[in-house]
Amino acid sequence: MSPTALTVVADHCWNGTSDHPAGPTAVTAVDGVITSVAPAPAPAPELPPDARVVRLGARTLLPGLIDCHVHLVDEAHDSGLAAYQTLSAVPAMKAILAAGFTTVRDLGCAHDPINVALRQAVEDGLVEGPRLVVAPNIISAPGGHGDKMPDLSDRYGVDVGTLADGVAGLRRLVRHQARVGADWIKFAASGGFSSPADTPDHVTFTVEEMTAIVATARDHGLRCAAHAFNDEAVRRALTAGVRSVEHANLASAQTFARIADHGAYLCPTLHAQRRFIDNLDDEFWSGRDPRMRAQYRARAWRIRESATHLADSEVRIAFGTDAGMFPHGEAWREFADLAEVGLPPLRVLRAATSVAAELLERPNLGRIAPGATADLVAVAGDPFTDISAMGRVEFVARAGVVVVDRTTDGQ
Structure with missing residues (x-):
């Protein structure tokens, strides 16, 4: 139309x-x-x-609202077929738009960079959906958060996803992401709750490696988002020069202050984390990964404690939900969860509009x-x-x- x-x-x-x-x-x-x-x-x-x-x-x-952290195709629903992944994203995009989000930043996870094609399809009017800003894949180390099938990688030498060690290997991966059409570069600075081979307390790369990622991205006119749950991972990512920190749900008040001092943005993805820890003893976890459940159970108190520091911090919060880990139509619940931990409505609403637009460097939005x-x-x-x-x-x-x-x- x-x-x-x-x-x-x-x-x-x-x-x-x-x-x-x-x-x-x-x-x-x-x-x-x-x-x-x-x-x-x-x-x-x-x-x-x-x-x-x-x-x-x-x-x-x-x-129009902006969600700076979504996954149109989550790895849990990744069939391995790019065409199927693409089709599965179409109803997700409609749900996102119906919830008032006219722009989203998709931070990858599918093995194929289908979000690049979806971005073009939306721009061309082939499918209805929000405006897409994309990081095609998550850059990780072998055994890190982005290594979802370590057995396959080790046994058959298959490079599943975007995995590398060392400065040279990481520079090559960033250049490949730029080549396929990245707007952003995302990398795993820490482990994750759903990782098969690490934990959210692990740190993935050295400062030198993270700096190589950020510098190479900058050479291509791209910004970096760092998946980082713990204090040390955030510290290294900030030293490297990332523009946005994703999650930080195990971070201290001092780390939030450090993010603010560096002029970076935080996407706290609070609802996704609370959804997991508020239902630890419910049927919610039936059929889900028991290892992931154990990871959340061991750290639930730290997630809750970290969230209490958000309201008192001066960090620039950009609205990011991790939708795809939960139904896209429920992304609005992030507003309520941020307000519940003490953020005033004005700060929450700015996070999803003008501040999110600042993060994405899209002054015509928000x-x-x-x-x-x-x-x-x-x-x-x-x-x-x-x-x-x-x-x-x-x-x-x-x-x-x-x-x-x-x-x-x-x-």
Whole structure:
């Protein structure tokens, strides 16, 4: 569908940066770009005769949401067939968009870099979904978090995923990721809870190796995201110069301060972690990996303690959920979990809009202002007083095209 002229009128409108929502506002977009943000009622700008007008009433209008950490295809659902992986991502992308996320950063995990093809398919209008910013794969060491099939690698010499040791090998992998179309480079600075051969307390690479990854990425105009759960892994990643730290769910208050001092961003993926530790004794774990369960049981108290330091930190939090580890339509629960550990609604909402856009270096996203991309979301209720309103998305426009309209008076 081609973008058309659109005016959205709402009783409450938050622009992604201000301290509080504005009153009645009319937002007009032409050809996917916001051209006017004005108090309503006000003289309407001149629009083409086919312009669409949506009146949201008491709903709250927000910028399109941004999730900086998703997995369209999780390794648990990786059939090994690239075509199947690609098809399985299509309903996930629709669920993401329906939840109000108009842009996501996919940080890989499938063995094939299908997110590169999906990014192009969305841009070309072949499939409906959010705007994709992608790291094709996770760079890891043999035995590290990205080494999902160590037996296969060892027995048959198959390089499964993107595994390397040493500066030369890691530089080669970064160049390969750039070659296949990376927007970002992701690497495992620490082990993980789901890893078959390490733990989240392990550190994967030396500072020299991490620095080689970041420097090579920079040579290609790319930024780096580091999967890092523990203090030492985060410290090394920051020393190397990463732009974003993913998880840090075992980190101390001092480490959060270090992230802030380095000017890096944190994607805490809190809901994914709490989902695992809050259900340790439930049927939730039936049929799941018992080793992973044991890893979470041993560290549940540390995850909870680490989360208590987020609200008091000055770290720039960018909204990232790890969706794909749980259903994509439930990504809104990250809002509630961040608020529950003490973050004020304004900080949480900025994390998913203007701060996330800063992390991705996409200044045209995450805000409602003339010249910005017309990504718009409306929720039933006021998220500034009830953050659960973020789970009640009733309107979504991506680049000026309405893709969700559950309002009764949309026209």
